[in-house]
Amino acid sequence: MSALAITGMGVVSPTGQSPxxxxxxxxxxxxxxRPIGRFDAASYPVRVAGQVEDYVARGSMPSRFIRxxxxxxxxxxxxxxxxxxxxxxxxxxxxxxxxxxxxxxxxGGTEFGQKEMExxxxxxxxxxxxxxxxxxxxxxxxxxxxxxxxxxxPAGVLCAEQAGGLDAxxxxxxxxxxxVKAAVVGGTDASLCPYGLTAQLTSRRLxxxxxxxxxxxPFDASASGYVPGEGGAMLIVESVDEARRRGARIHGTVLxxxxxxxxxxxxxxxxxxxxxxxxxxDDAGIGPRDVDVVFADGMAVPADDADxxxxxxxxxxGGGVAVTVPKALTGRLHAGGGGLDLVTxxxxxxxxxxxxxxxxxxxxxxxxxxxVLDEPRRHPIRHALVLARGHGGFVSAVVLGA
Amino acid sequence: MRRAVITGMGVLAPGGVxxxxxxxxxxxxxxxxxxxxxxxxxxxxxxxxxxVDFDPRAAGLTERxxxxxxxxxxxxxxxxxEALTDSGLDLSRVDxxxxxxxxxxxxxxxxxxxxxxxxxxxxGRQWLVDHTYxxxxxxxxxxxxxxxxxxxxxxxxxGPVHLVSTGCTSGLDAVGTGARLxxxxxxxxxxxxxxxxxxSPITYACFDAIKATSANNDxxxxxxxxxxxxxxxxxLGEGAAVLVLEEESRARxxxxxxxxxxxxxxxxxxxxHMTGLRPDGREMAxxxxxxxxxARLDPxxxxxxxxxxxxxxQNDRHETAAFKDSLGDHARRVxxxxxxxxxxxxxxxxxxxxxxxxxxxxxxxxxxxxxNLRVPDPECDLDYVPLEARDHRMDVILSVxxxxxxxxxxxxxxxxxxxxx
Amino acid sequence: xxxxxxxxxxxxxxxxxxxxxxxxELTESTVDKEFEYLGYDSLAKYELISQLxxxxxxxxxxxxxxxxxxxxxxxxxxxxxxAAASDNAVRS
Numbered sequence: 001m002s003a004l005a006i007t008g009m010g011v012v013s014p015t016g017q018s019p020x021x022x023x024x025x026x027x028x029x030x031x032x033x034r035p036i037g038r039f040d041a042a043s044y045p046v047r048v049a050g051q052v053e054d055y056v057a058r059g060s061m062p063s064r065f066i067r068x069x070x071x072x073x074x075x076x077x078x079x080x081x082x083x084x085x086x087x088x089x090x091x092x093x094x095x096x097x098x099x100x101x102x103x104x105x106x107x108g109g110t111e112f113g114q115k116e117m118e119x120x121x122x123x124x125x126x127x128x129x130x131x132x133x134x135x136x137x138x139x140x141x142x143x144x145x146x147x148x149x150x151x152x153x154p155a156g157v158l159c160a161e162q163a164g165g166l167d168a169x170x171x172x173x174x175x176x177x178x179x180v181k182a183a184v185v186g187g188t189d190a191s192l193c194p195y196g197l198t199a200q201l202t203s204r205r206l207x208x209x210x211x212x213x214x215x216x217x218p219f220d221a222s223a224s225g226y227v228p229g230e231g232g233a234m235l236i237v238e239s240v241d242e243a244r245r246r247g248a249r250i251h252g253t254v255l256x257x258x259x260x261x262x263x264x265x266x267x268x269x270x271x272x273x274x275x276x277x278x279x280x281x282d283d284a285g286i287g288p289r290d291v292d293v294v295f296a297d298g299m300a301v302p303a304d305d306a307d308x309x310x311x312x313x314x315x316x317x318g319g320g321v322a323v324t325v326p327k328a329l330t331g332r333l334h335a336g337g338g339g340l341d342l343v344t345x346x347x348x349x350x351x352x353x354x355x356x357x358x359x360x361x362x363x364x365x366x367x368x369x370x371x372v373l374d375e376p377r378r379h380p381i382r383h384a385l386v387l388a389r390g391h392g393g394f395v396s397a398v399v400l401g402a
Numbered sequence: 403m404r405r406a407v408i409t410g411m412g413v414l415a416p417g418g419v420x421x422x423x424x425x426x427x428x429x430x431x432x433x434x435x436x437x438x439x440x441x442x443x444x445x446x447x448x449x450x451x452x453x454v455d456f457d458p459r460a461a462g463l464t465e466r467x468x469x470x471x472x473x474x475x476x477x478x479x480x481x482x483x484e485a486l487t488d489s490g491l492d493l494s495r496v497d498x499x500x501x502x503x504x505x506x507x508x509x510x511x512x513x514x515x516x517x518x519x520x521x522x523x524x525x526g527r528q529w530l531v532d533h534t535y536x537x538x539x540x541x542x543x544x545x546x547x548x549x550x551x552x553x554x555x556x557x558x559x560x561g562p563v564h565l566v567s568t569g570c571t572s573g574l575d576a577v578g579t580g581a582r583l584x585x586x587x588x589x590x591x592x593x594x595x596x597x598x599x600x601x602s603p604i605t606y607a608c609f610d611a612i613k614a615t616s617a618n619n620d621x622x623x624x625x626x627x628x629x630x631x632x633x634x635x636x637x638l639g640e641g642a643a644v645l646v647l648e649e650e651s652r653a654r655x656x657x658x659x660x661x662x663x664x665x666x667x668x669x670x671x672x673x674x675h676m677t678g679l680r681p682d683g684r685e686m687a688x689x690x691x692x693x694x695x696x697a698r699l700d701p702x703x704x705x706x707x708x709x710x711x712x713x714x715x716q717n718d719r720h721e722t723a724a725f726k727d728s729l730g731d732h733a734r735r736v737x738x739x740x741x742x743x744x745x746x747x748x749x750x751x752x753x754x755x756x757x758x759x760x761x762x763x764x765x766x767x768x769x770x771x772x773x774n775l776r777v778p779d780p781e782c783d784l785d786y787v788p789l790e791a792r793d794h795r796m797d798v799i800l801s802v803x804x805x806x807x808x809x810x811x812x813x814x815x816x817x818x819x820x821x822x823x
Numbered sequence: 824x825x826x827x828x829x830x831x832x833x834x835x836x837x838x839x840x841x842x843x844x845x846x847x848e849l850t851e852s853t854v855d856k857e858f859e860y861l862g863y864d865s866l867a868k869y870e871l872i873s874q875l876x877x878x879x880x881x882x883x884x885x886x887x888x889x890x891x892x893x894x895x896x897x898x899x900x901x902x903x904x905x906a907a908a909s910d911n912a913v914r915s
Contacts, residue, residue: 044533062862067842097670097688105567107544108510113604114529117519120607121526125445126876128607130869133614134676134806137509138546138567143807146671152685155671155809156575159510159547159565167564174582179692191544195519198533199544259562259588260499264555272560275499334545391541392551394563612869613885675864 003401004173004254005243008087008236009343010079012188014050014229014330018082022340023347027376029358031329033212033227039194045208046201048215049192050229050331068131069144070109071190071230075336076141077148079234080184084149087236087248089182091149100153100175101145104164104187105138106334106390111193112136145184153180161390162297163259165232165338166398170257172237181242186339188232200228203391205301213359218298218325219305219371220360226300229327232336233343252346255383255401256284262393272395273311277385280397281315286383288316291399293354293379295341295386298325299332304389309367318368322377328359338388338396345384345400352380406581406592407818409658410489410646412481413758416452416639416745419461420484425762428770429791433744435637437622438601446606448615450625452639452746453601470539472511473599475552477642477751482556482593489646490658491591498560502589503553505644506566506576506596508750508805510546513602518543553593553644561589570712570805571669572596573753574813577645578667584649591652595644598751605638612677614714626747627774628711628740629718629786636712639746643754645761662761665798665821666699666814668692677806679716683724686802686810690728693800693812697821701729704736704814705796706769708756709786710804711740712747715779717804722782724802724810737787737794743773753803757813760799764817769794797821832879832901837894840874841867854895861894875901881908 011018014032015025025032032050041047057066057074066074080101084090091099113136119127134140139157146155154175158167165187172185191200200206207225209215216227243250258279260272281287294316296308312323326344327333333340348354353376363371384400413420417427417434427434435452443449454477458468461480468476486493493501518540522531542548550565562583566576573596580594609615616635618625627633653660668689674680694701710721725733741759748755763769768791775788797820803811816822834854841863843849853861858868868888875881881904883891891897 040530043530062848063845064841064843064848064862064867068866101671106547108546110544113515114519114531116607117516117604118523118526118529120604121520121523123877125447125603125607125610126873128604128611130611130866130873132604133608133612134866136608137569137806139508139569139805139807139809140676142568143671143676143809146673146808147675150673152671152673152688154669155568155807156579156669157567159545159567160550160563161545161547164547164564167562171579174586194529194531195522196544198522198531198536199515199540201533201541202536202538203541204538259564261503261554261560261563263498263558263560267558269498269560272499390547391545392548393554394547394551611873612866677866678864 003240004176004237005240005250006235006237006252006346007243007248007250008083008089009251010082010086010234011343012052012055012075012079013231013340014052019343019347025329026326026344026355029356031212033215033331038192044197046197046206047210048212049227051192052231068135070112070135072109072188073141073144075188075190075231076103077144079186079232080145083234083236089236091151094181097153098181099151100172100180100183101142101151102156102168102172102183102185103142104158104168104335106159106161106164106189107191108138109136109140110191110196114193114195160394162332162334162337163388163390163394163396164335166388166396167259169254169398173254176237176239182236182238184234185237186232186234187335189334189336190230192230205299216300216328216331217359218300218328218357219363219367219369221362221364223300223302223305227331229331229333232333233339235339235342252349253401254398256280256399258283258397260395262395271307271311273308274314276395276397277315280399284399291321291383291385292381293322293324293384295345295384296323296325297387297389298327309369313368319370322354322370322372324355324372325357326355328357341386345386349381349384349402352378354379404585404587405650406584406647406664407650407653407660408645408662408761409648409653409660410485411661411758411761412484413643413755414454414477414481415641415755416454427744428741428759429768431771431773431790433623433773435622435626435746440601441603447610447617448606449619450616450622450637451601452637454641471552472514472543474507474511474597475549477599478505478549478553478597478644479556481595481642481644482553485644485646486557493558496591498558500561500590501557501559502561502583502592503550503559503563504566504576504580504583504592504594505550505553506572506750506754507546507549507598508567508569508572509600511543511548512605513599514543516602516604549597557593568809569807570749571753571803571809571811572750574803574811575669577754577757578813580647581664581667584647590649592647593644594647596751596754597642598748599640600749601638601640616713624774626713626743628713628743628772629779629782630775631777631779633713635714637746639748641748641755642751643758660818662764662815663818665816666693666697669811672808672810674808679720681719681723683720683727686724686804687727689810689812693814697814699798701732703798704729704800706763706794706799707736707738708760708799708801709738709740710802711742713742718779718782722784725784733784737769737785737792739770739772739787741770756801760801760815763799764796767793767796832898832905834898837898840871849894855893857892879905881905
């Protein structure tokens, strides 16, 4: 399969609203995790989150449009606009069905949905907005991006919680191989409303440490769970040949992907992590020694961290590869997480720097993990492996090359 | 080249549980739509539904499973069990990492999310909902991918697993995407299908607000009337179908009964409007052409079309135009039906349920009818089969879907051995 | 022409019902442009119908709404319905 070029990146993240802003936050270890500001979280055990505090969808979109969509879709549209601009690609200039749109969705228009359910139960059915039908469902962002940019190729929507963003890239790769010239691909999530937070609390993996700098510490001896976040990223992908033909800047290439699924907890069977990483490397046609950095999932739940560290050790040898979790600065963005990790990895390759895991200080020796701490590490990166795990057992891995 | 064939099927549709009851209803042209009973319909404009008479315990689910799972997950798991049994697969002899899941759903676990919201918010009184009442599985309801998790657990799948959520084409796209997993060698067996249990107040309020649902509340059995001049909207339904997709040579090697082959899949977006359709059906026609191209079939090879036929004027005309555009003169010769006239519109699930109907139509060589089609809309001037099933020789069936978000999908199924050498 | 009485439906009311908060969107200068041209689709019209019932208790049928092509036509029609409603209130 001809390699897939990434030629556009758009970011809406707690760490910044462009790839450059995001990268400088990552390099400086500047966290986007802050006390929750969108509602009064005093009565909840989790009071910090990764928030895009100064996000304004306005400017490029009419106010009417903003009232018709949930924040997750607005962020998806902002990121898609930026990615297309970065790629200097205008779907209108391509043949009618030449552009696909694939998004990952983890929880849909949660805040919009809570508001409309409130109107339903407080006032009755006639108070529910006609826009509820198109704002709440998981396909909202793919549909709106297709309309906004006249993208009439296939439109996909995949849900695998945090793993969905990487699965979406695999689907886009297949579409570029088989039927389209380019794809807009990525994901966003914005479920930081009271009902969204309450639902996330029941996963029992959220950190209840409420000091932002200590709340989310992947692979740390004092790891206490993860912090939720909002935002995500969109990418433009096309074949390397097509990108070269039109003289586009290639940020990097997708060389391999694999997806797997952890067996049910009561079976006692091992996690799919190791096998999925190995299959992604096989798909890319490279070996473990060719990989210079692993962007780990980093749940920050001790049992999950131990599992992941062990799997990385099995594939790369104990301490055999640099590992990092830059999402410690944003919290877990669910459907938005995979896309943002890919952006971070592409920028790391460009700059020859492995980001550090800013919040973590003390990695248990038993993990036998070369987690990059304290400051970014200068190192040329030929290949990066990005790993994601989704609630319930989803595992997805993408191999990037220069 | 690796190809996907169907070796097992489980279906749960309004009008009767299981494959046999489902076909009996369709062949009889009997409508399962009725007055809504699952909650008090009084404040709603549309008070109609196509409900599944489902008792989770009788269907084999344990008390714990029933508590954990949203109704849509319960449907999916019961269908998965039926499909696996039907396939004759011995899962203990299959490498779990080569088994995948591609499940579709448009609205996920909405019903449970809404029920829990009512409790936590004290019937909408508190914006700052009370987290102390959060049930353990609430996050599982918020992320629709949980539906795929339950199916994966049921099948012991450890390969690629995902939920496809492209609105009302989810059920076609999940099966189309599942077949791709086999074709590109990511899996040998894929549980592919879709599930939906959307019959809750917020869903009815949603569709009321855009007047997409039928308000023909005085005549529930005849409310879903695709292609009829008197149709006035969708009748919401629920249900699920799960297919066992298997790599062809593997299926043949184990002597499996191949029920149908998946020979083509196409999907396009109209990039036009979130709920509106262009009258010319242009993008659905293109999706059909893409599917035909993949199958290397001429339009004349299509022996029957399972239409989207949702029961809105906009859809019926859009679809009629799409068939004429993509199949040319042949469009006038193909018998076409909408089984939504009988089992309503179960949103994301319907595409898979309709594929199950296509498999059964191939098996019986019978085209199910469009019930309630008594006064044909003159604008829908194709062979929409009214009222009674029709014996018809069929090798290839086209099934199409159209949904909010602009999605247009087409899947081609063929009787075993008829299209491929 | 009598002066508009208080409570008569204005462009500002329409803007509020259609959830417009951009100052340069839906203004006096575009009041005669078609809704479609201004970017208001069938869903926006459904929103307007349901808000009119909720806030003013008046019903506009879908058929009538289809024929209200511009913001001015919608405002005039709503005002005629409101006037008729208040006449009835006075007489009864």
